[in-house]
Structures are given as structure tokens and as C-alpha cells.
Amino acid sequence: MSTQLLSERAAVQRRSARTRVVSALGPATMLGGVVWAFLQPYRITLLHPHGQGFWWLAIEPPLLVILAGVVFAVLVAPGVIEDLETAEDE
């Protein structure tokens, strides 16, 4: 196999790895939030909302982490992956 073919194959693999990394960023963040919620369930005030004030119900850190992951995965990552694949095809 020629050196050129090998280097092209390596380049394709590297690009695919980049796509996988970008795809994984949002879900990994969400997973981080879920794991945190399991480790510290008392941080999810919605599970025991009685007597809690507005801020304890509105701002719950593990849910904020999940939200950040969702925002990135839904609003940012798809366009980045699409543009990355287009760039790879060019």
C-alpha cells in the first residue's frame, strides 16, 4: 500500500475521531449531571419539594449540568458535525 493511501486513511480516521469527540461532548456532560444526581440525590430538590423556596426549586446544580449538555447537544453540536463532515468531504 502506498504511503499516500496510508496517510489518507490515517487522516480519515483522525477526522472521524474528531466527529466522535464533538458528538460525545453533550451526552458526556449530561451523563456527568446524572451521575452527580445519583451521588448526591439531596441536590435534586424537586424530589422533596415541600417547604422549599423558589431558588432551591429553580436552580439545582445536577440539573444545570444536564441542561448545559442538552443545550450543547441540541443547539451547537449538530451544526458543528455537519460542517465538519462537509469539510472532510471537500
Added chain:
Amino acid sequence: MQPPAEFVHWMFATGFLLIGLCLLAQAVVGDDVWRRRPWRAYIWPSLTFTMGLLMWPVMVFFTNSTIHMVAHGSWAQSMMLAGAAELGLVRGKLHNRYWRLTMPLAFLVSGAAILIHEQNSWFFERSAFLHHVIGWTMIAGAVFPLVAVLRPRAALWRTGFALTFVVLGVMLYSDRDTAPVFGHLSPQAGAQHR
């Protein structure tokens, strides 16, 4: 209706996390792909600028001493400057890439301010510990945006820059009102909350 201070830390942590994710994606795919959609180039600079802007109400409503007020004011100014410089570069209003030095400057100013305004020792309570750790992380982390300015295509430094924001976000999420750190809680800190 004013949120307790720890909630403000958590909201800012979310902003830091989002900035970190965007910077990480940009470091992975490169500037050319990241800027294919013009709006995307504005995301993290806008977030940085907005967070700087939001530091002003934090300064007004959450500081209880001059040194706290000066520290929060310096964060507001340095974050706005770094965000605005990046916005100017993205928009094409600024051309010299050395405007990006405003980001390591913001890291250094913020790190120094957070260390100077924390009057308690490391193990006084959790928030004191976090202030020391965050301050030194910002000062050490300034090397990433600094080298990224000098070597803009080096993925290592850009990834380090992005991960610094993620780490800072995690630290800010760890903040509690009055809580022990590694089992230490000074009697002078008051009663533990949550």
C-alpha cells in the same frame, strides 16, 4: 427574591461549562469549521461578555466589603474586556491577534482578585478553600490562553484553555453556603447549611 450567593456561583458555573464545551469543540474541529456558520463564532465571546455584564449586579447586590466590591468589579471589567476583544476580532473590527492577550489578562486579574479578597485560610470552610483553589487555577490556567495567542493552531494549549473553563465550572458548582472541606469547618464559620 434575591438568590443566596451559592446559587449565583452555580449559575455562573453553568456559563463557564457552556463556554468550556464550545471552546473544546472549537479546539477539536479547528477555527475554519467552527466559523463556517457566522453565528457560532459569536457564542462563547458573547457568553463571556454577558457574564462580565452580569457581574455588575453581583457586585452591587452580593458584596459586603470594599475588597469584595473591588474584586467583583475587576472581574466584571476583565471579563467584559476579554469578551469584547474576542467579539471585535470575530466581527473583523479588530485585526491584531494580540487583542487575544486580554483573555490571559482576565485570568490573571480574576485569579489575583479572588485570592486577595479571600481573607480566610484554606481550610476555614469549603468556600474559602474553593476561592484559593480557583484563584491559583486561574493564575496557572492563564498560560493556556497566553500560549494559544502565540501558537494559535496548537491544539494542546487550546484544549487546555477549554478544560480550564470546565474545571472552573466544576469548582464553582462545588460551592456551598457554609460547609466543611475535607472534614474541616472552623467554629467561626457558623453552622453548616445543607
